[in-house]
Amino acid sequence: MVVLKGGTVVGSEKSEILDIAVDGEKIVKVGKNLDIADADVVDVTGKLLFPGFIDTHTHFDLDAGAFHTADDFTSGTRAAIVGGTTCILDFATQNRGETLKEALANWHKMADDVSSCDYGFHMAISEWNEEVRKELDYMSENGITSYKLYMAYDNLRVTDAQIYDILKEVKKQGGIVGVHCENGDIVNVRIAENKAAGNGSIKFVPSTRPDIVEAEAIYRYMMIGKMAESPLYIVHLSTKKGYDLIMEARKEGQKVYMETCPQYLLMDESKYDLPGFESAKYVMSPPLRKQEDMDCLWNAISNDDIDFIGTDHCSFHFKGQKDYYGTDEYYKIPNGGPGVEHRGLLLYTFGVAKNRITKEQMCKQLSENAAKMFGLYPRKGIIAEGSDADIVVLDPNQTTLISAKTQEQKVDYTPYEGIEASCKIEKVYLRGREVVNDGKISKEKQGTYISRGRCIESYEQK
Numbered sequence: 001m002v003v004l005k006g007g008t009v010v011g012s013e014k015s016e017i018l019d020i021a022v023d024g025e026k027i028v029k030v031g032k033n034l035d036i037a038d039a040d041v042v043d044v045t046g047k048l049l050f051p052g053f054i055d056t057h058t059h060f061d062l063d064a065g066a067f068h069t070a071d072d073f074t075s076g077t078r079a080a081i082v083g084g085t086t087c088i089l090d091f092a093t094q095n096r097g098e099t100l101k102e103a104l105a106n107w108h109k110m111a112d113d114v115s116s117c118d119y120g121f122h123m124a125i126s127e128w129n130e131e132v133r134k135e136l137d138y139m140s141e142n143g144i145t146s147y148k149l150y151m152a153y154d155n156l157r158v159t160d161a162q163i164y165d166i167l168k169e170v171k172k173q174g175g176i177v178g179v180h181c182e183n184g185d186i187v188n189v190r191i192a193e194n195k196a197a198g199n200g201s202i203k204f205v206p207s208t209r210p211d212i213v214e215a216e217a218i219y220r221y222m223m224i225g226k227m228a229e230s231p232l233y234i235v236h237l238s239t240k241k242g243y244d245l246i247m248e249a250r251k252e253g254q255k256v257y258m259e260t261c262p263q264y265l266l267m268d269e270s271k272y273d274l275p276g277f278e279s280a281k282y283v284m285s286p287p288l289r290k291q292e293d294m295d296c297l298w299n300a301i302s303n304d305d306i307d308f309i310g311t312d313h314c315s316f317h318f319k320g321q322k323d324y325y326g327t328d329e330y331y332k333i334p335n336g337g338p339g340v341e342h343r344g345l346l347l348y349t350f351g352v353a354k355n356r357i358t359k360e361q362m363c364k365q366l367s368e369n370a371a372k373m374f375g376l377y378p379r380k381g382i383i384a385e386g387s388d389a390d391i392v393v394l395d396p397n398q399t400t401l402i403s404a405k406t407q408e409q410k411v412d413y414t415p416y417e418g419i420e421a422s423c424k425i426e427k428v429y430l431r432g433r434e435v436v437n438d439g440k441i442s443k444e445k446q447g448t449y450i451s452r453g454r455c456i457e458s459y460e461q462k
């Protein structure tokens with residue numbers, strides 16, 4: 001038995017100085033001044049204790065066109081855990097011609113036995129037919145209760161009719177569908193226009209995918225969802241225009257949930273004007289936006305309109321991958337960036353420490369809401385008796401310098417290079433085991449697959 005003594009336990013409603021007793025993998029008691037004979041006492045006075053963070057959006061070990069991501073499950077989950085993320089939801093992806101069962105087996109093969117944090121999978125469907133429809137029962141039985149669809153990317157996207165059909169089918173399973181909302185046809189034609197005009201440099205990235213490309217797709221998805229009478233979630237929301245449309249739909253009673261990511265809160269499109277090839281680091285979809293979009297998303301978090309913050313971690317090396325085709329053909333640059341390691345540090349530094357959000361809101365955004373939404377609650381997402389002992393010990397009186405030199409992410413840069421975070425993630429417990437100590441991994445590969453239950457049910461009870 002281990003007792004964490006004297007720390008401030010952060011919950012979504014309030015925070016209190018409480019002791020936490022851990023036995024095996026579980027929290028067995030939370031209370032004031034626990035006195036348990038023979039327990040090992042860990043003094044965490046002055047520290048904030050969060051329920052382990054959950055990253056709702058990662059892509060590890062992924063083939064993306066000509067390139068393979070820099071991080072696999074070994075390095076990606078090491079980076080996650082050192083940053084306080086005790087559970088990730090990665091996107092298992094059905095390539096066309098594969099069954100969902102095959103896709104799931106592929107992802108287990110990559111993640112099992114090597115992961116340093118717990119993990120579950122969303123299933124990305126790229127080919128929908130009667131055989132695939134029949135596989136949803138198998139998915140539910142094996143803990144997959146959330147799905148992803150793409151409205152862009154020719155090798156992944158599905159049609160509006162398929163979105164409608166999949167929404168209805170997934171709803172029967174008690175699952176939920178997240179969609180990458182960008183109008184793929186318009187993205188393609190804008191790239192073709194830029195190509196024809198010789199506008200291949202990276203500064204033309206925003207013109208390819210302006211905010212209305214996202215907003216139009218969000219609106220379309222919501223209207224399809226309305227007809228399918230299904231709840232929805234929007235992955236990586238990046239624009240004020242999209243946010244306004246979602247809020248409008250919510251006012252009319254539609255159930256639409258939103259995820260955003262740190263990159264859309266912390267960086268704007270001026271990164272695409274950086275000199276030389278530096279700007280390639282920020283090529284991602286959706287692209288970075290304008291200041292007014294960032295302000296809008298911060299407000300949305302402080303109003304509790306955003307439901308959770310994932311990272312869309314999809315890392316490619318700067319040297320050899322991002323720069324492979326040079327600077328004149330931005331549309332060939334692999335899309336995505338790293339982030340799984342630094343989400344907690346960044347949200348604390350730019351959210352809590354700057355008084356944009358409270359630590360209780362940080363708890364909701366990084367942990368509790370995602371657990372409730374994706375069928376993990378109350379096993380995860382809360383520090384309470386009976387829950388998994390996934391605990392982040394955060395010291396608000398120390399700092400952490402973010403740098404590619406010291407990161408666990410196995411990629412040769414971080415977009416957050418040089419940021420001095422105003423806290424340190426000192427210890428992390430994963431199902432009762434101390435796996436991070438003094439900011440470093442003390443035990444690796446302790447992660448396990450988390451079979452998830454029906455989505456949303458516990459979220460809607462609030």
Ligand SMILES: [Zn+2]
Nearest residue numbers: 057059312314
């Ligand atoms: Zn993604």
